[in-house]
Amino acid sequence: MPVNLLNSFRISIEDFYRSHKRTMPWRKHNPVPYEVWLSEVILQQTRVAQGIPYFNKILQAFPTIEDLANANEDHLLSLWTGLGYYNRARNLQKGAQQVMKNHNGELPKSSGDLIKIAGIGPYTAAAISSICHGEKIGVVDGNVFRVLSRFFGISTPVNTSGGLKEFQLLANEIVHLSNSSADYNQGIMEFGALHCTPKKPLCMMCELADICTAYNTGKVDVLPVKKKTVKRTTEEIHFAVVVDKAGLAMRKRDTEGIWAGLYEFPRLEKPPLNGLPAAEQIVHKLSHKDLRCHFWKVTENEINEPITYYTKHEIRKLGMPIIIAKYVEKIEF
DNA sequence: AAACCGGGGGG
DNA sequence: CCCCCAGGTTT
Numbered sequence: 001m002p003v004n005l006l007n008s009f010r011i012s013i014e015d016f017y018r019s020h021k022r023t024m025p026w027r028k029h030n031p032v033p034y035e036v037w038l039s040e041v042i043l044q045q046t047r048v049a050q051g052i053p054y055f056n057k058i059l060q061a062f063p064t065i066e067d068l069a070n071a072n073e074d075h076l077l078s079l080w081t082g083l084g085y086y087n088r089a090r091n092l093q094k095g096a097q098q099v100m101k102n103h104n105g106e107l108p109k110s111s112g113d114l115i116k117i118a119g120i121g122p123y124t125a126a127a128i129s130s131i132c133h134g135e136k137i138g139v140v141d142g143n144v145f146r147v148l149s150r151f152f153g154i155s156t157p158v159n160t161s162g163g164l165k166e167f168q169l170l171a172n173e174i175v176h177l178s179n180s181s182a183d184y185n186q187g188i189m190e191f192g193a194l195h196c197t198p199k200k201p202l203c204m205m206c207e208l209a210d211i212c213t214a215y216n217t218g219k220v221d222v223l224p225v226k227k228k229t230v231k232r233t234t235e236e237i238h239f240a241v242v243v244d245k246a247g248l249a250m251r252k253r254d255t256e257g258i259w260a261g262l263y264e265f266p267r268l269e270k271p272p273l274n275g276l277p278a279a280e281q282i283v284h285k286l287s288h289k290d291l292r293c294h295f296w297k298v299t300e301n302e303i304n305e306p307i308t309y310y311t312k313h314e315i316r317k318l319g320m321p322i323i324i325a326k327y328v329e330k331i332e333f
Numbered sequence: 334a335a336a337c338c339g340g341g342g343g344g
Numbered sequence: 345c346c347c348c349c350a351g352g353t354t355t
Binding site for chain 1: 347348349350351352353
């Protein structure tokens with residue numbers, strides 16, 4: 001990306017941050033690292049409005065890292081109740097114990113050391129080090145994915161290792177141009193949360209609209225791109241293999257849906273009572289589901305639909321799903 | 334790379 | 345109903 005574009009973006013984000021009311025509980029000139037750590041862990045995959053009461057409650061119960069390290073786990077979990085992702089609480093306490101044991105009770109400053117602590121990943125390490133110590137490292141969370149992908153028109157799926165790397169590098173490049181990692185990083189998250197929202201972003205009043213790629217190419221509603229994690233399903237299919245003197249029974253499929261207008265074997269709703277397996281079951285993989293295909297050697301009586309027979313010669317001229325075509329090639333009739 | 338982890342809010 | 349949220353760990 002051109003440096004002047006990166007800078008225009010960065011300056012607008014910092015201006016946005018400095019001119020907005022701040023919502024985080026520990027927003028002060030010298031944020032306490034423990035408070036930032038606690039709030040960032042609480043807010044993982046959690047809306048700020050939902051997490052704030054928990055932050056206040058837990059900080060009051062455990063005012064220092066030492067208190068947290070020595071806490072009764074059940075006590076901590078009772079305060080966490082309702083937040084979800086309860087391993088966050090256990091990891092948080094494990095981290096506090098690590099800090100007591102290995103760092104004299106004080107959080108390390110660099111993101112490289114922070115990330116070694118339980119429950120602190122790339123995001124939280126970058127957040128603590130940039131906000132508390134000015135390290136020039138970009139935070140990458142859901143807001144950052146959204147804002148960067150829209151503004152720069154990046155369509156790389158964000159939920160892939162390659163996408164994550166690309167966005168992290170871009171975030172780092174921008175934050176290196178800033179004199180205040182804390183303001184820039186918090187600004188882009190605040191901007192994403194309040195302004196460049198997932199749905200109905202406030203483009204009409206956005207000061208970045210003039211140079212926003214998504215806005216100027218009509219892609220606001222398609223960015224960021226996420227690779228679909230299609231939950232694959234399995235469907236059982238029972239094919240009737242009916243062989244007659246006249247040939248092999250085939251039926252033409254409807255003109256809509258999968259394999260529209262192609263020829264296949266008559267279907268059975270379930271494994272036939274009077275039938276022998278005619279072949280091994282074959283799993284036919286589609287993008288969204290596995291078709292587990294069974295072939296049953298049955299007589300005409302098992303089929304409750306008009307049957308048409310085709311000779312091998314005739315069948316070769318019919319359009320068929322590949323799984324049927326392969327089967328036809330294998331058998332003798 | 335994909336699964337798993339929770340509860341709440343909004344369209 | 346689905347998507348998203350100031351993500352991280354485990355397999």
